[in-house]
Amino acid sequence: MTNKKTILIAEDEAAMLSALSKKFTSKGFDVLEAKDGEEALAKALDKKPDLVMLDIIMPKIEGIEVMKKIRGVRQWGGEVPIIMLTNLSDADSVSEAAKFRVYDFLVKTDWKLDDIVNLVKVKLNL
Amino acid sequence: MKIKINLSDKILLILAGFATIFVLIAIFVIENSLQQVLVLGAVVYLFSFITAYLISWRFSKKIIKLVYRIEEMASGNLSKKFTITEKDEIGQLKNALNELVSRLQTGVAQDVSKHKELSRAKTDFVALASHQLRTPLSIIKWYVDFLISGDAGDISAEQKKYLKEVYVSNERLIELVNALLDVSRIDVGTFSIEPEPTDIIKKVDISIQKFLQKIDEKQIKLERLYDELPMINLDPRLTKTVFENLISNAVKYAPKKGIIRIEIKKTKTNIYIKISDNGCGIPRENQPQIFTKLFRADNVKKIESVGTGLGLYIVKAIIEKSGGKIWFQSPSLEFLEQKGKKPLKKIDNGATFFITIPLKGMKRKAGTKKLSS
CATH class of the missing domain: 3.30.565.10 (Histidine kinase-like ATPase, C-terminal domain)
Known part of the structure; x- marks a missing residue:
């Protein structure tokens, strides 16, 4: 792939992170892994990936906070698509996330890995 | 509670009877006329009877009122209390009933809040358990999917068949957890409708x-x-x-x-x-x-x-x-x-x-x- 896309996946559950990471790598993406909010924010600001996938409940900094900080970064931060991953989708965090132009809200149990990849591909026009 | 003994109807009647006999004997001694004694006796007796009747009528009227209110209380209306104007047994009875009502009121309130607490704890538990269950369920879903799709290497047709069974069962579990969550949200009334x-x-x-x-x-x-x-x-x-x-x-x-x-x-x-x-x-x-x-x-x-x-x-x-x-x-x-x-x-x-x-x-x-x- 000539223009390999980079995505950042932040997820504190190691097995989930690894599953997502393997799947996206096998589909030709460059994957940045983060196991908590702090690492996610650092990697996001450093590498400015093409898409960010954030778990909501994470140690150190919660997903919503990470998203707010990313949106605060000029140009890249305002445009990068953000997908929230969650097991716990309550109206509060959904409406909170909506304020920051979250691209999609995925309840993990509802999604197959391949469908998540397809969603990302659609968003990145691949 | 200190019980103040009032002169009851019976004692009043007995006293009235003694008074009648005493008056009759005195008149008989003074006047020595049986006829007068009989007439006076009849008058005194009639007077006593009317007095007794009036006393008992006054009491039974109050008691019937009390019974109505107690029936109301029994059917669950604990909001009203008795106003006490009497200083006699009726007053004491009303006082005792008022105490009973207050105790029942606190009892019922405690029961209701205990019940609410219990059902809240139950639904909180279901919600928590469901959220916690979803993480391992997602992990199973994703990894089994990995194996079935061949992303982790080739598998035999038989292995694939078994893994599909695992996948289907896991999906059923996910559905059950979702349903349990829905029920807990319905029961607590926290679910939203956004048309x-x-x-x-x-x-x-x-x-x-x-x-x-x-x-x-x-x-x-x-x-x-x-x-x-x-x-x-x-x-x-x-x-x-x-x-x-x-x-x-x-x-x-x-x-x-x-x-x-x-x-x-x-x-x-x-x-x-x-x-x-x-x-x-x-x-x-x-x-x-x-x-x-x-x-x-x-x-x-x-x-x-x-x-x-x-x-x-x-x-x-x-x-x-x-x-x-x-x-x-x-x-x-x-x-x-x-x-x-x-x-x-x-x-x-x-x-x-x-x-x-x-x-x-x-x-x-x-x-x-x-x-x-």
């Missing part, structure tokens, strides 16, 4: 998609009779839950080569939906409980050993909370004419579920949680 303009026919067709494989496998004839409909304000998630539950039941219980008929019509004020199957139907003795939480009819337990008994409970809650109505008919009259003169076989009783949703859409309901998410 938006929705193409109801499209929604039904998307729900049907999920079951097409099963419908093909069972060679079920699917009939769709749709009116042309405007966009209706519906909560998309809740609508999906309702249709998926009802269609899933129809697919589950329709016999091989059976019929499922889905009818969507518009009346003056409502969207009118009918979902029928010619399956096993609902036994008459089970019909009153069909929308009860965790209830499963006797005959379906034999057909499908698995099932949560939560689906129809959730569907009913959604429909009724959003301003609609739901009911059913079993045996269903839908397929009678198709069977012509052949009598209905016992196995093909069938069931029809009816739903109405107001044309003006679902009622909005604020809440902190969404269902089915």
Whole structure:
């Protein structure tokens, strides 16, 4: 792939992170892994990936906070698509996330890995 | 409590009697006339009788009033207390009753708050357990999917078959956890209804998609009779839950080569939906409980050993909370004419579920949680 896309996946559950990471790598993406909010924010600001996938409940900094900080970064931060991953989708965090132009809200149990990849591909026009 | 002894009616009467005798003896001694004594005796006796009657009438009137109030209390009205104006036994009785009422009031309040606390703890537990269960369920789902899709290397056809069984069972668990979460949100009343303009026919067709494989496998004839409909304000998630539950039941219980008929019509004020199957139907003795939480009819337990008994409970809650109505008919009259003169076989009783949703859409309901998410 000539223009390999980079995505950042932040997820504190190691097995989930690894599953997502393997799947996206096998589909030709460059994957940045983060196991908590702090690492996610650092990697996001450093590498400015093409898409960010954030778990909501994470140690150190919660997903919503990470998203707010990313949106605060000029140009890249305002445009990068953000997908929230969650097991716990309550109206509060959904409406909170909506304020920051979250691209999609995925309840993990509802999604197959391949469908998540397809969603990302659609968003990145691949 | 100190009991103050008042002169009771009996003592009064006895005293009156003694006074009468004393007066009579004195008159007899002074006047020495039996006739006068008899007349006076009659007068005094009559006077005593009237006095006694008046006293007892006054008391029984008050007591009857008290009895009425006590009956009111017994039926649950603990809001009123007695106003005490008397200083006698009636006053004491009222005082004692007032104390009893206050104690009952605190008791009832404690019971209610204890009950609320318990049901809150129960639903909190369900919500917590469901969230915690979802993480491992997602992990199983994703890794099994990995193996099935061959992303982790080639597997044999047999291995694939077994893994598919694992996947299907896991999906069932996910559905159960989702249903439990929904029920806990319904029971606590925290679920929200967020209507938006929705193409109801499209929604039904998307729900049907999920079951097409099963419908093909069972060679079920699917009939769709749709009116042309405007966009209706519906909560998309809740609508999906309702249709998926009802269609899933129809697919589950329709016999091989059976019929499922889905009818969507518009009346003056409502969207009118009918979902029928010619399956096993609902036994008459089970019909009153069909929308009860965790209830499963006797005959379906034999057909499908698995099932949560939560689906129809959730569907009913959604429909009724959003301003609609739901009911059913079993045996269903839908397929009678198709069977012509052949009598209905016992196995093909069938069931029809009816739903109405107001044309003006679902009622909005604020809440902190969404269902089915």
